[in-house]
Amino acid sequence: MPELRPHLRATRRWVQAAPVQKHHEVPRLIESWLQGWVGSTAPTATLDVSHPLFSEPVFCDRRNFFLALALAVGAPVHGGPSREELQAQLLERLRARQTVRLKRWSGAELAALFLLLADEAPSADTVEALKALREAQSTSGSFGEQMGATLVALAALRRWDPTSEAFARALDFLLHERTTEGVWCFSPAEVWDTALLCRALEGCEDLEPAMFERAWSFLLRSQNEDGGWSYREGVESDTDTTSMAMLALPRTDAGTSASGLGRAYLERMQTPAGLWLTWQSRDDPPAEDVVAHAIMALRKWGTVPAFWAPAGEWLALRARQEGGCRAHWYNIDSYASHEVGLALGPSHDSTRHLARELVERQNPDGGWPPTQGAASSAAATGMALALLTFYLPNEHLCVTRAIHYLAELQEPGGSWPGPLQMYGPRPFAIDYPMQIHALSVHGLAAVARASRTPPRPLTEL
Missing domain, CATH: 1.25.40 (Serine Threonine Protein Phosphatase 5, Tetratricopeptide repeat)
Known part of the structure; x- marks a missing residue:
């Protein structure tokens, strides 16, 4: 041309x-x-x-x-x-x-x-x-x-x-x-990044409240007319970002109003089988992480359990399959385990099964690999740690080794290095630095939250 x-x-x-x-x-x-x-x-x-x-x-x-x-x-x-x-x-x-x-x-x-x-x-x-x-x-x-x-x-x-x-x-x-290097990048994802980071840092009491206020205001402004959200502004809504934004928003009047519209969007997007597709196309398959986010968002904002119960049963079966859960947007096994585990609830047998598998797969360096047999990564370690804090006290060796790994890997500016491997478009992988940071810090924030509440007994694993 x-x-x-x-x-x-x-x-x-x-x-x-x-x-x-x-x-x-x-x-x-x-x-x-x-x-x-x-x-x-x-x-x-x-x-x-x-x-x-x-x-x-x-x-x-x-x-x-x-x-x-x-x-x-x-x-x-x-x-x-x-x-x-x-x-x-x-x-x-x-x-x-x-x-x-x-x-x-x-x-x-x-x-x-x-x-x-x-x-x-x-x-x-x-x-x-x-x-x-x-x-x-x-x-x-x-x-x-x-x-x-x-x-x-x-x-x-x-x-x-x-x-x-x-x-x-x-x-x-x-x-x-075109970037200053003369190339083209895939796409920014400012809405998804904001919602993901808000959710990761939820409950961190030492952070400036105004930071969350600005982030929530951005999410409210980014909502589409159909009630949903997209990963970036100016694009049609998708199930996954809609759910993530609803999970990030607070229970204020504005958050409740916006999430009510989001809930209606998710309810419209449910398939006859009771699941959710990643995009709106009927040809796209359901994905464990997307279904898990939809369940959590609907549960948070008041949809009756009977509405999403079939999706929960589907997730429980997927969690027990050989190799565990798979995420369609991150090539990180622990991300899928964490999101599916939270959707099912920490007391569910399938969630305990996923947590036990994570304990067994911890690498000698204290981190977790994105996929079995790979080297440890910050994002995978953060998500594994976030799930395990529901069961293990902070002084447990599995937890302390993971914290030490993340502390050693953290860069001077406070962020963590990749790789991340976000699928977009599947199965081509892209690194998004803010998402690496959000998934990594999610585990440490979970440890901080767990220190303020009694842990569940170890026998639950």
Whole structure:
């Protein structure tokens, strides 16, 4: 694209030098292909999407996204649907975008990818796709405030409508959003960060009350008209951020009013099976951490237990599965255990089971690994510690070793280093420094709270 070419040298260098993510086969294969493609003068690297993981419902959209890109630039591909099949799938989903409640950026991606694969001659289908693309553009010029969706939308507009205002606005947005290093980041998450940190620091009596007041005011201002919240301002609501904001808000008049609207949003979003999807799309699967947050938020703000009881039973079964709970947004086992444990309650047998597993998995350095067998991390240790304070006194060796690990790892400025590995979009992992800090400090704040209340007897584990 000529308009971006002068700005891509730094981006190309970054892609070629960046370490390929290896925590999951999907990003490993795609990022390896991207590096090979960017480093070539011609699109000779083959995109291989034949691995069975690419066909799982939660990952097939990422497969189709990169498969369409590869086909559009003439790169060889292996596996997945053919070009014709992919075009038909994209068009079918685009036409059903209202009934499946797609996010704005998802609709933009479908329209843009279809337009990049379409024949040169205009047709009724390309007219429909262009109309859908224009409808998906945000006031900022982006498409759902997402860099990936905006980039492919810009490419599609460059091909089909290069003199349009939509193209000019998208280009201006992308040029404005480049970092000082000349690259693009995924997305800020200021609403989620604020709610997560408020929840982590709840009850810390030595902190300045005005800090919480400003954070709560921000959350109240960020609520969407439908009663929900999104991870950042200007984006459609999602179940997980709505629940997290409700958990963060205080029981003031304003907090109660806002959370009442949030409760109505969560109740509307419940599936016929009594669960919650991560996004609004009916094609997205339920996730343990998201369901746990919805239960906790509804319980806090007065929804009767019978409403969320089926979701609690589902979580209890998931907690007992081999390997324990899994979070869909953080690649951290202890985060899933903590959130599911709090949703079920500390006295629940499945929560005690999760806590016992955490005790057994503590690393020799006193920390916990994000996933079994990995090195310890601050975020994973904070979340494990937060759950165990419900059962173990502060002087217990398991607790003191974890505190010592976090104290040794803390940086001079007070924060903690990564990695975090937040999935966005799943299963590609991103580090958000404020979220690392929130998950790490959550454990220490829990220890401080536990010191003011008698611990449960050790026999509960």
